[in-house]
Amino acid sequence: MNFLVVGVGAVGSVYLAFLSRAGHRAVGLVKKGRSLDRIKVEGIWGEFEQKVNTIDSIEGLDFEPDIVILTVKSYDTDGALEDIKSLKEGKSLLMVAQNGYGNYEKAVKVFGEGRVILARVIFGAKLLEWGLVRITVCGDDVVIGDPSKNIQEAYLKELSEVFSISGIPTRYSPEVYKYLWDKILYNCALNPLGALFEKTYGEIASNPHTRNIMDGIIEEAFEVIKAYSIPTFWSSSEEYRKHFYERLLPPTKDHYPSMLEDVKKGKTEIDALNGALVALAKEKGIYLPLNDLIAKLIRAKEQFSR
Amino acid sequence: MNFLVVGVGAVGSVYLAFLSRAGHRAVGLVKKGRSLDRIKVEGIWGEFEQKVNTIDSIEGLDFEPDIVILTVKSYDTDGALEDIKSLKEGKSLLMVAQNGYGNYEKAVKVFGEGRVILARVIFGAKLLEWGLVRITVCGDDVVIGDPSKNIQEAYLKELSEVFSISGIPTRYSPEVYKYLWDKILYNCALNPLGALFEKTYGEIASNPHTRNIMDGIIEEAFEVIKAYSIPTFWSSSEEYRKHFYERLLPPTKDHYPSMLEDVKKGKTEIDALNGALVALAKEKGIYLPLNDLIAKLIRAKEQFSR
Numbered sequence: 001m002n003f004l005v006v007g008v009g010a011v012g013s014v015y016l017a018f019l020s021r022a023g024h025r026a027v028g029l030v031k032k033g034r035s036l037d038r039i040k041v042e043g044i045w046g047e048f049e050q051k052v053n054t055i056d057s058i059e060g061l062d063f064e065p066d067i068v069i070l071t072v073k074s075y076d077t078d079g080a081l082e083d084i085k086s087l088k089e090g091k092s093l094l095m096v097a098q099n100g101y102g103n104y105e106k107a108v109k110v111f112g113e114g115r116v117i118l119a120r121v122i123f124g125a126k127l128l129e130w131g132l133v134r135i136t137v138c139g140d141d142v143v144i145g146d147p148s149k150n151i152q153e154a155y156l157k158e159l160s161e162v163f164s165i166s167g168i169p170t171r172y173s174p175e176v177y178k179y180l181w182d183k184i185l186y187n188c189a190l191n192p193l194g195a196l197f198e199k200t201y202g203e204i205a206s207n208p209h210t211r212n213i214m215d216g217i218i219e220e221a222f223e224v225i226k227a228y229s230i231p232t233f234w235s236s237s238e239e240y241r242k243h244f245y246e247r248l249l250p251p252t253k254d255h256y257p258s259m260l261e262d263v264k265k266g267k268t269e270i271d272a273l274n275g276a277l278v279a280l281a282k283e284k285g286i287y288l289p290l291n292d293l294i295a296k297l298i299r300a301k302e303q304f305s306r
Numbered sequence: 307m308n309f310l311v312v313g314v315g316a317v318g319s320v321y322l323a324f325l326s327r328a329g330h331r332a333v334g335l336v337k338k339g340r341s342l343d344r345i346k347v348e349g350i351w352g353e354f355e356q357k358v359n360t361i362d363s364i365e366g367l368d369f370e371p372d373i374v375i376l377t378v379k380s381y382d383t384d385g386a387l388e389d390i391k392s393l394k395e396g397k398s399l400l401m402v403a404q405n406g407y408g409n410y411e412k413a414v415k416v417f418g419e420g421r422v423i424l425a426r427v428i429f430g431a432k433l434l435e436w437g438l439v440r441i442t443v444c445g446d447d448v449v450i451g452d453p454s455k456n457i458q459e460a461y462l463k464e465l466s467e468v469f470s471i472s473g474i475p476t477r478y479s480p481e482v483y484k485y486l487w488d489k490i491l492y493n494c495a496l497n498p499l500g501a502l503f504e505k506t507y508g509e510i511a512s513n514p515h516t517r518n519i520m521d522g523i524i525e526e527a528f529e530v531i532k533a534y535s536i537p538t539f540w541s542s543s544e545e546y547r548k549h550f551y552e553r554l555l556p557p558t559k560d561h562y563p564s565m566l567e568d569v570k571k572g573k574t575e576i577d578a579l580n581g582a583l584v585a586l587a588k589e590k591g592i593y594l595p596l597n598d599l600i601a602k603l604i605r606a607k608e609q610f611s612r
Contacts, residue, residue: 196502197610209606213599289595293519300515304503
């Protein structure tokens with residue numbers, strides 16, 4: 001198959017390296033001056049070095065990709081969609097493999113329903129240096145699907161096989177949008193507090209004060225979920241909290257949020273996480289004081305780092 | 307005059323050293339094993355080393371103090387009042403030279419109105435080591451007074467002269483309670499954010515995000531002020547904010563809050579500041595989300611430091 005990977009950070013490097021190694025035609029779209037000819041992978045999925053191809057402008061693309069994998073940080077989504085918008089004239093499908101709320105929605109606005117696949121990525125990858133990525137943890141398979149139900153299930157199942165065989169465990173689910181919100185909740189609860197205090201997920205969860213704040217963040221998130229009738233796996237915030245503390249958290253307890261590294265560089269995905277909850281709530285006339293203050297604190301820390 | 311200084315931390319060391327140097331009979335009440343025979347002072351009010359007397363139990367007191375100066379941290383107020391309660395049988399006046407809300411109120415409960423002087427202390431002192439204190443900044447005179455108006459003005463004026471002549475600039479004001487709230491507002495806005503981000507007052511005020519949070523903290527504080535009809539120098543939060551940013555902040559912009567050192571030791575006065583606002587509001591059925599979350603974040607950071 002033919003792939004274009006947009007953004008070659010941690011997640012993009014993984015896709016580019018694994019798909020190239022599996023013999024697919026894959027090229028990475030990078031920023032000017034950031035071309036790469038090899039990527040070294042280390043961590044829980046083994047170590048290897050792979051020759052890769054990159055282009056630093058969409059004009060350099062000399063084939064029509066079957067799948068365009070969008071992996072940029074949420075704050076670069078608008079720019080990335082602008083860069084690749086010419087592809088919507090062809091048949092490429094866009095796969096959104098990003099964090100937070102708003103990326104999938106923006107992609108659908110540009111490419112239209114039936115052209116966008118949503119991927120919930122929950123392995124942890126860290127870009128140690130440009131061209132060197134470490135896979136640190138894997139919470140679950142990548143889950144892919146089409147929330148709009150326009151893309152054939154058979155095709156999505158086949159595509160998940162392609163990724164799995166390439167070495168990135170992936171499965172299809174018609175409920176991918178629920179998986180996305182599962183992760184949004186997880187990230188909204190843990191990432192900003194981990195980034196603020198520079199602590200692991202486990203430390204954040206075992207401190208009774210941060211735990212109390214996380215409970216409040218989740219509580220407020222469910223106000224948004226109810227106001228928009230967003231489909232989730234849980235019927236209440238209590239049910240989610242149980243799942244969160246008992247299932248999701250323990251396997252990742254020793255990890256720091258990537259938002260910690262991001263905040264030290266002065267830019268995070270807070271506007272696609274707690275900031276997005278606040279904005280969604282506001283449209284319905286609801287105020288989320290906890291998430292609003294948490295988002296402001298992260299923006300403050302970003303500002304201090306600049 | 308005869309003084310007992312309860313607590314020989316930063317502020318207590320200043321009182322004990324300056325009053326002893328001026329020839330007054332002064333003794334410091336310290337915790338067991340923390341006896342001192344000299345205090346070294348440095349900083350903006352000059353450098354000197356002074357012989358001092360301390361006792362580690364109230365039983366060691368061999369005179370009746372005219373004034374008992376309470377300087378312990380707010381979280382030790384209950385214990386300190388318990389230690390000195392035998393003095394209420396005599397004629398000593400208690401002078402509360404502490405930060406935050408609740409200390410004066412507790413002191414009046416134990417000693418009764420007419421026996422308690424309130425002091426608004428706004429010089430900055432830092433205990434570099436046990437027996438070594440540096441005076442770093444002086445925002446204004448210490449202001450003393452009796453909110454209950456039972457103590458003679460002439461006596462309070464005379465007492466402020468005694469302090470001033472000893473080297474601690476002090477004046478009497480019938481409006482001392484307004485001065486206390488002035489400082490409570492200042493501390494609630496700046497201290498927790500400075501302690502959380504480990505930044506100076508100036509850095510906190512010039513970051514637009516922390517400034518926005520401070521505006522919100524002040525806004526909520528005025529809800530308490532209105533609910534209780536607390537007398538202040540300002541008719542609105544806007545008026546206070548102007549005073550705060552234009553007058554109070556600039557001379558102290560390079561300073562870190564003492565709460566930063568406190569939070570690193572695992573214990574702060576947050577319950578007498580933002581936590582006290584939240585508790586006062588709650589009694590009137592008002593919820594202060596910003597101050598509540600700020601207080602929780604400080605308690606979280608205290609916990610991480612233990």
